[in-house]
Amino acid sequence: MTTTPSPESTAFQAALQVIADVEPAVAAAIGQELHDQRESLKLIASENYASPATLLAMGNWFSDKYAEGTPGRRFYAACQNVDTVERLAAEHARALFGAEYAYPQPHSGIDANLVAFWAILAHRVETPALAEAGVKNVDALGEADWANLRRALGDQRMLGMSLDAGGHLTHGFRPNISGKMFHQASYGTDPETGLIDYAALRKQANEFKPLILVAGYSAYPRRVDFAAMREIADEVGATLMVDMAHFAGLVAGKVFTGDEDPVPHAHVVTTTTHKSLRGPRGGMVLATEEYAPSIDRGCPLVLGGPLGNVMAAKAVAFAEARRPDFADYAQRIVDNSRALAESLLRRGVVLVTGGTDNHLVLADVSGVGLTGRQAEAALLESGLVTNRNAVPGDPNGPWYTSGIRLGTPALTTRGLGTAELAEVGDLMADVLEATTAVGDSKVKFTIADGVAERVRARAAEIVGAHPLYPGVELV
Ligand code: PLP
Numbered sequence: 100m101t102t103t104p105s106p107e108s109t110a111f112q113a114a115l116q117v118i119a120d121v122e123p124a125v126a127a128a129i130g131q132e133l134h135d136q137r138e139s140l141k142l143i144a145s146e147n148y149a150s151p152a153t154l155l156a157m158g159n160w161f162s163d164k165y166a167e168g169t170p171g172r173r174f175y176a177a178c179q180n181v182d183t184v185e186r187l188a189a190e191h192a193r194a195l196f197g198a199e200y201a202y203p204q205p206h207s208g209i210d211a212n213l214v215a216f217w218a219i220l221a222h223r224v225e226t227p228a229l230a231e232a233g234v235k236n237v238d239a240l241g242e243a244d245w246a247n248l249r250r251a252l253g254d255q256r257m258l259g260m261s262l263d264a265g266g267h268l269t270h271g272f273r274p275n276i277s278g279k280m281f282h283q284a285s286y287g288t289d290p291e292t293g294l295i296d297y298a299a300l301r302k303q304a305n306e307f308k309p310l311i312l313v314a315g316y317s318a319y320p321r322r323v324d325f326a327a328m329r330e331i332a333d334e335v336g337a338t339l340m341v342d343m344a345h346f347a348g349l350v351a352g353k354v355f356t357g358d359e360d361p362v363p364h365a366h367v368v369t370t371t372t373h374k375s376l377r378g379p380r381g382g383m384v385l386a387t388e389e390y391a392p393s394i395d396r397g398c399p400l401v402l403g404g405p406l407g408n409v410m411a412a413k414a415v416a417f418a419e420a421r422r423p424d425f426a427d428y429a430q431r432i433v434d435n436s437r438a439l440a441e442s443l444l445r446r447g448v449v450l451v452t453g454g455t456d457n458h459l460v461l462a463d464v465s466g467v468g469l470t471g472r473q474a475e476a477a478l479l480e481s482g483l484v485t486n487r488n489a490v491p492g493d494p495n496g497p498w499y500t501s502g503i504r505l506g507t508p509a510l511t512t513r514g515l516g517t518a519e520l521a522e523v524g525d526l527m528a529d530v531l532e533a534t535t536a537v538g539d540s541k542v543k544f545t546i547a548d549g550v551a552e553r554v555r556a557r558a559a560e561i562v563g564a565h566p567l568y569p570g571v572e573l574v
Contacts, residue, residue: 105570107151112573114158130573137567140523140558142485144459144506145317145345147377148513148567153416157379161407167398181407188410191417195351196362198385202394203413204405208344208371211382212269213401215369216257216277218384218393219311219338221400224251226393253280258309258337260295261285262497263489265319265461267342284309288319288491293452295319297327304335314361315342315369318488318504320440320455325365326358332366338390341365344382346457348375348508351420352429366390375432375458375508378416381409428511432458435507438517442524448531451490451502459506462527463490468536471500473544477534478503480546482555483527499541513565522561526554 104112119126136148166181167174170189173182185203192201205211225237228248232240240248257277260266264287268275271283284307289296304312312332314323325341332339341361347370349355350362361368368385372378384394398405419425433456440455443462451461464474471487478485488504495501505527507520515523533550537543 104572107155107568107570108572110155111151111571115573133568133571133573138559138562139484140482140562141509142483142505142507142523143509144486144504145371145374146506147348147374147508149373149377149379149412149416150419151568151571153377153379153412153419156412156415157408159408159411161411164407165404166407167404169395181405181410184407184411184414185405188414188417191414191421192383192385195417195421196368196385198362198368199388200386200391200394202384202386202391202397203372203381203410204397204402205369205382205384206402206406206409207380208267208342208369208382209269210402211344211369211371211384212267212277212342214394214397215340215367215384216280216311217400218386218390218397219340219367220252220255221396222390222393223310223338224248224255255281255311256284256307256309257281257311257313258284258286258304258307259313260316260319261287263493264288264491265316266313267315267317267344270313270315270342281311288452290492293491294321295323297324297331301331301334304331304337308335309337311340312337313340313342314365315344317345318459318461318502320450320452320457320459320461322355322359322456323361324358325361329364338367339365340367340369342369344369344371345374345459347371348377348420348425349429349433349458351376352426352432354426354429354433367394372413372416375429376416376420377428377508377512378420379409379412381406381413383413431516432507432511434517435511435515435520436460438520439505439507439524442521443528446525446528446532448524448528458508459504461488461490462503462505463501464503464531465490465495465501467531467534469531469534469544470495470536470541471502472498472542473534473536473540474503474531476542477544477546477551478527478530480555481526481530481551482558483523483530485527495541510565513562513567515561515565519561523558526557530554 115126165175166178170182188203189201259270269277314328373380436455440460449463475487487500488502489500490502533547
């Protein structure tokens with residue numbers, strides 16, 4: 100008996116055939132990627148699996164269209180359809196997050212942060228300078244005023260979470276442009292608890308007097324009190340910018356509400372759209388009305404033409420996230436993360452902050468004599484895909500590290516539940532206990548006989564029970 104293939108199968112199959120007719124190696128690599136992702140037990144906290152509708156919305160004619168500007172106000176003609184998808188993406192985003200304003204153009208999280216930094220500088224530094232000079236735009240400034248403005252733009256302060264405490268490299272890390280364009284200072288976490296110490300942060304902010312206070316993280320396993328952050332920002336006259344790239348799905352799914360929801364508290368919120376939010380790879384900025392005009396000038400400020408095809412996919416993904424089942428998904432992410440953490444703790448694995456109350460877990464493997472790099476490689480050999488990450492005050496730095504970061508958004512999308520995540524924790528602990536560093540090496544290690552093979556086989560069974568993209572069959 101033959102069964103009719105699903106619409107997704109037909110669509111992806113046809114697309115691959117069209118691609119294969121031009122460059123078969125690319126079609127083969129795309130097919131192989133699906134195969135590899137299906138086989139992998141992915142605990143990478145920043146990854147997920149977008150829906151077929153979101154993926155398919157990206158491959159189309161919007162890719163051919165220039166649309167610099169904003170809907171209804173473009174630098175190019177014939178942008179009516181890009182206007183439609185950009186407006187839809189922004190409308191869905193505003194409704195989803197309860198934001199006054201949404202800008203879905205940034206191509207990535209880093210782009211979103213750059214747009215936000217420069218828009219805040221424009222609003223706080225450039226606009227008052229133009230008003231003082233009595234002109235409307237920078238082109239009308241005389242040479243001396245222009246030189247003064249450029250100096251003032253390059254002379255501002257930003258306070259963000261340090262990389263080793265869980266902040267992102269765009270929050271003021273010197274090798275990143277954010278560390279070069281601002282006088283920058285970092286806040287860490289309490290050495291005893293691993294938690295943000297709001298009293299210490301208040302004191303530091305009062306001494307440092309930043310123009311921008313950045314909250315948000317890539318590797319902090321706890322929730323943040325954004326109301327407290329806003330109070331501190333107001334006290335020192337700072338703009339509060341929250342980078343919710345990692346936990347946007349938990350905000351959208353109403354797991355983070357009240358003081359834990361950044362949107363009502365921050366002046367500007369940036370995000371990626373591809374992590375816990377489960378959309379296409381991209382970025383977005385949300386803001387209050389006050390900051391909207393500056394952010395709308397993301398092009399020509401930082402960006403060129405927006406990716407209309409990706410904005411179409413953002414609109415689809417945001418529409419999905421507005422459905423009631425997304426809230427259930429977001430809650431399951433956190434339940435799974437807790438189950439994973441509890442299982443690791445039962446086995447004596449040390450966790451930064453002693454656990455989690457969001458989508459990620461940060462294990463400190465230094466106690467078992469491994470670097471993060473060794474643990475990451477040993478786990479990968481055993482079929483568990485994780486990534487190494489610095490822990491607070493990490494003696495091994497950001498390359499070798501002493502930590503392993505784990506996240507549950509992807510496995511939760513596949514349908515794994517708390518019992519399976521608890522078992523995954525046990526499998527991880529089995530591997531870590533069986534792994535030994537070779538001499539003083541930060542890279543080489545051995546795994547006791549048979550452990551990697553056994554864990555790999557069980558990991559394959561676990562993911563095999565939860566097929567990825569079950570509606571998609573490639574022949
Ligand atoms: N902000 C945070 C907090 C992140 O974790 C990341 C990515 O890891 C980014 C920004 C950058 O996102 P992208 O890789 O899309 O530029």
